[in-house]
Amino acid sequence: MSEAQDLTQLRNSSLAAVSAAANLAALEELRIQLLGKKGSITLALKTLKDIPAENRKSVGAELNQLKNSVEAAFASREKVLSLSQLGERLAREAIDVTLPVDSRPLTRGAGSLHPLTRVQQELELIFRGLGFTVVDGPEVETDYCNFEALNVPATHPARDMQDTFWTSGGDLLRTHTSSIQVRALQSMKPPLRIVAPGRVYRYERMDASHEHTFYQMEGMMIDKKVTVGHVIYFMRTLLREIFGFEAKIRLRPGYFPFVEPGFELDIWFKNRWLELLPCGLIHPRVLEFGGIDPNEWQGFAFGLGLSRLVMSRFKIDDIRHLQGGDLRFLTQFS
Amino acid sequence: MRISKSWLSDYVDLDDISPERFEDLITTKVAEVDDIELCALPTADAILVKVLELRPHAQKTGLQIVKVSDGKNQFELACGATNIKLGVVAAYLAPGSRYVALQSAEAGEEAVSAGTLAPVTAREISGFISPGFLASEAELGLTSDHSGLFLPELTNDTLIGQSLSEIVGPPDIIIVIDNKSLTHRPDLWSHFGFARELSAILKRPLKIDQDRFADCSVAGKERLQELRGEARSNFSVRIDPLTPCARFTALEIGNVRTVASPLWMRFRLAAVGAGVRNLLVDLSNYVMCDIGQPNHAYDADKLSGDYLVARFASSGEAFTGLDGIPRELASEDLVIATKQTAVALAGVIGGQASAIQESTSRVLLESATFDPVAIRHTTKRHSLRTDASNRFEKSQSPYSPPLALHRFWQLLSELQPQARIVGEVSNSFPAPPAAVSIPFSYQLIRDRLGVELGDLGIKEILEGLRFTIEENNIEENNIEENNSEEEDNQAICHVPYHRATRDVSIAADLVEEVGRIYGYDEIAQQAPLIVSEPARRDSLRQVEDQLREALRATGFSECYLYSFQDTEFATRAGFSLESAVRLQNPIDANLGCLRVSLIPGLLQCVERNFRYTDRIALFELGRAYSSDGSASAAVQKRIAAQERRLLTIAWASQDDETQTGSLLQPELKSGAAFYSLLGLVRDLLRQQVPGKLNVLPATIKLNNPSHGFGVLRNWMHPHRQACLDIEGVVIGVIAEVSPALGLELPQRSVVCEIDLDAIRRLGSKDPLFQPLPRFPDSFFEMSIIMPNAEPYQNLAELLALDLQTLPVFRRSEVLAVYEGAPIPAGKKSVSVKFVLGSDERTLASDELKSVENMLIARIVGSSYELRR
Secondary structure, eight states: OOHHHHHHHHHHHHHHHHHHOOSHHHHHHHHHHHHSTTOHHHHHHHGGGGSOHHHHHHHHHHHHHHHHHHHHHHHHHHHHHHHHHHHHHHHHTOOOTTSOOOOOOOOOSOOBOOHHHHHHHHHHHHHHHTTOEEOOOOSEEOHHHHTGGGTOOTTOTHHHHSOOOBBTTSOEEOSSTTHHHHHHHHHOOSSEEEEEEEEEEOOOOOBTTBOSEEEEEEEEEEESOOOHHHHHHHHHHHHHHHHSSOOOEEEEEOOOTTEEEEEEEEEEETTEEEEEEEEEEEOHHHHHHTTOOTTTOEEEEEEEEHHHHHHHHHTOSOGGGGGTOOHHHHGGGO | OEEEHHHHTTTSOOTTOOHHHHHHHHHHHTOOOOEEEEOOOGGGTOEEEEEEEEEEOSSSTTOEEEEEEOSSOEEEEEEOOSSOOTTOEEEEEOTTSEEEOSSOEEETTEEEOTTSEEEOOOEEETTEEESSEEOBTTTTTSOSOOSSBOOOOOSSGGGTTSBTHHHHOSOOEEEEOOGGGGTTOGGGSSHHHHHHHHHHHHTOOOSSOGGGGOTTSHHHHHHHHHOBOSSOOSOEEEEOTTOSEEEEEEEEEESOOOOOOOHHHHHHHHHTTOOOOOHHHHHHHHHHHHHOOOOEEEEGGGOOSSEEEEEEOOTTOEEEBTTOOEEEOOTTOEEEEOSSSEEEETTTEEBSTTOOOTTOOOEEEEEEEEOHHHHHHHHHHHTOOOHHHHHHHTOOOTTOHHHHHHHHHHHHHHHOTTOEEEEEEEEEOSOOOOOOEEEEEHHHHHHHHTOOOOHHHHHHHHHHTTOEEEEOOHHHHHHHTTTOSSOOOEEEEEOOGGGTTTTOOSHHHHHHHHHHHHOGGGSOOOOOOOOOOOOOOOHHHHHHHHHHHHHHHTTOEEOOOOSEEOHHHHHHTTOOOTTOOBBSSOSSGGGOEEOSOSHHHHHHHHHHHTTTOSEEEEEEEEEEEEGGGOOSOOGGGOOOSEEEEEEEEEEEEOOOTTOOOSSSOTTOOSOHHHHHHHHHHHHHHHHHOOSOEEEEOTTTOOOOGGGSOSSOOTTEEEEEEEEEEETTEEEEEEEEEOGGGOOOOOSEEEEEEEEHHHHHHHOOOOOOOOOOOSSOOEEEEEEEEEETTSOHHHHHHHHHHHHTTOTTEEEEEEEEEEOSTTSOTTEEEEEEEEEEOOSSSOOOHHHHHHHHHHHHHHHHTSSOEEOO
16 A cells, blocks of 8 residues: 555544544544554654655655644534533523522622712702702714704814714714703703703723713703802702702802803812812803793703712722722622 | 913012912912912022132043132032133022922932922032032023023122022912813913903003004004014015915014023023023014914025915925924915925924024014914824914914014014114905904893892993993983883993904803903802792603612612723624624724623623622613614704613622522522522512513524514523513513633623613503402412423413413412422423412312313323323
8 A cells, every 4th residue: 555545544534533523532532542642643753754765755744734634623623522512511501491480699798879879869869859850861972962052163172172982973972961951952941950960971091080981960950030149059059968068169260162151160178179060151052052042041051070079979089990890899888 | 371470460560469369369260270389499599609710620521610709708619511601600509508400319318309499418529529509590490401500691790699589580470270271262371361361350450551552453553564664574475365364464673683582581481381492482482471472483584585475285295393393284284385385384383494593683573363273173183282373273363463573573672772673564464353242231241140230340340351332322222111120221342352253252251251350259149039840750760760779779789881892792792783883983992882782791890800709799770872773863853872771780609509598499400590680680570560571581582683682692591591571572681691601700690681761661550459368368289291391481371371261360389390200301390389269258179179170181181291
């Protein structure tokens, strides 16, 4: 028999044996037989040196090719077998999911609500007491609702102030809950009082005090006569309810294209002024965008930084904890 | 922006204003002060000394021993600076005084970092002990110049021995304001701009009025024409049609010299953070910081031809700016060019080739107004922001360029009396904008602010801010509205040029002007008179709050996870991202789309927590997003994506699943984790929605696959999964996590996801009272043998055919499921208890028997058999 015939036979018998291996154990046994130290393919390779030099090169190449294809066959058979073995295991584990079993998870210790939930629920309660309806809006927003109708046209430098995530469809992830003002003006009729808590996004690098995902609560009141004095009243009331005492506050000019005049509200805390929330009288153009006559109606709006409030409330030093999902963090709020 | 109080004092008297009051006034009435710096420079410590003798150090080349006099004593110091000369005056720092450290170092026992004050000590240098040293400008904190000694050129020697602060003035106060806080105020990008505000706030006059040079007035126009000299200018300027350049002016000045700037100018520039180079360059910067208008001085001898033009760059046009970086321009970039070549990237940076040099003797001073949007795009395109571009982006007034020409010339002619203007101002101003006037009513301002402030008070505030008020004829108003109790006087407010570019355009803007100067602190809180109406309640929010409270009470913890989807993992878990909302600019390439389900994120969260704990009970209430939601609504009301509100719960433990210790029947050998989460979910749903919950494996019933549930996905254990169905509506999915997913999870991890919108749509129903049973219930038990693989549900449905028709049937309970001898292999025995009862009587035993027989007949007629 020629060497070529030998090799062909070896190849065919090896491949046949591999594909016939019934399980992983049999396959491993076969691997030792063929490719182990004393395996037939290994031995064939060892005898190369006895082959006459003129044939050695071509036989060697063929042998190597044979070894490679057998190894490939092993790999694919192993995959098939382990999958079917897993499949068998899963099948053995089958349960009747329709059984009306009455049972509960054996949890350990008390559960917890997320600190953002706790603060948000508290604020919602305060505002509902003041006659504000809690509303929602989409997180994937149109440029129109997030910018345009809030008096931030495409060329406005304020767009730089809020680096934005854009979707491939040309929409965006809302950069503030103020977009809900626009949605509310479209769907509700004045007079109205709303608050809108929610998740907002900024295209920002993360560190202990910066997040690309955080929470705000927008508030808005529209009525026949709204004054800066009213803004101060509601903000004072809110802070009294949150802190339980009359906090010392100040309003100072702050620029937001959708309010005029616009303010930053600072609170006196530990001997210094802390920036707490932006607010202002709703810009007449924003009312017009919402189809409301600014000569007849006015309003005020404010934006509470919920994440920031939560962090100072519970003395959380790293904003990334809020969305980290770490039980060691979460269960502290049980 | 850094603003120097001493610089402001050129314009307004601020001597009696303390640093605290200064900061407070600016913050509460103008813009938030980020920081206030008291420039405690070591200038008071430095003593002016005269150099008497110089001799080289014996060993060390380059080092000299300097004998100096402070007027009383003479002493020797070591000095390595090359600009030291006999007879000059230098600043001496004795041991014990302090200097600005230039590098981080160990000073004695303390570590000193660069830029902070360090103590001067006597130091030995190659065998010579120097008692202190002669300082550079940088070491004195005056500028960043450390190339040589600071050598003030004194005209007489009377100051020798005195403190350096005698010539550089007392320490200045610098306020630092974030540029973002000034986005809306193009007029505040200069000292004069802040001086205008302080003049209005403090009701103090401006000592120098730079606004008189604005040529929106006749007088301003005349003043611009007075800027002229002998001969004809060698240059004219023009603006190419359609170029976003509102105005282009230039002034040629000859017979100038490039020298160092005077000390006071260098100190001021250093104090506000500007670099210091030479007089001509420094002047340009100084003028910008002083009056706000960016400007640029070209070496006129480097400009070819006889004109400069503002034009668009040609695509690919090469330009090298003062920063030495060659750039390829885009056709949207704006340049200033000679006939041959671009000499400035307009409004952003001057060109290297025409920069001021030692040899410069003739300058062309450009002062122009460029379109804010065009400038903004150019700065973004080339990632190049400068003090000039920052100002142009905010909409500078086109009436401001003359201010820069006047100020530059005024300062230059004082410092270099030999300088001469050549010809006249070259001025291209194709379309001067009309003045902005706002009709308003005094009452509207009072109403919006909620204050009682008279017309005169309002007028005084606005005029203090350089608005002018034109009263309407009051009599006419009175005739029209003679009934009104309050006089509602109408007037017209003319906006000053520096506020008219965008900032102030409507009456609401005037409300803000009056409010901030009047003082927001002066406005009293005021409860509104409103119609009392209860707040409406959102049913979804109620559902969410009840669910999270119920889960918390069961020991689950609420988490908030990110909306961005790990696309690789989600795909591996078997979620199609075909309709996912994709991002153009994700934070990370693998977080390229928004989550289509909360499950992948929660699974990864369980895996992270498994490093610390082996019993994990988590849930999230959140949204999943898909892009198939954009209906064809009008632009205004369009919804950008479909957002589903989901509740996703994960329960994972290392418990051996046969040792449940729970209410689970011990006969059930496996599935404890699955059954227990399912039991909890059953409870949650019972509290929310009427209707019976059906639990169906996805392989049996494929319901509305677009919904997202009812599909067997990779993450699910194929034999431990089900979709949750309430009266034909699939509302969720529950499954054990498949080990094939390859996560490091606890032994058994079960996840359930529920669509809250579906729950809300199903609605809740008040329970209706049922009379309490007056007669005891009866029951009987049966064991039925059925194929192992067949779900109990099939049996339940079969028996329901009869049971549903029986008014006495109350309920059935599964008591046990048994496999093994004597039950044949592949089969299981299910024991069921049937409870029957009536409100009218206790059921007789034959009544029970007939029901039992009916069920037996049904079973015998089926593929199941009765276990006897």
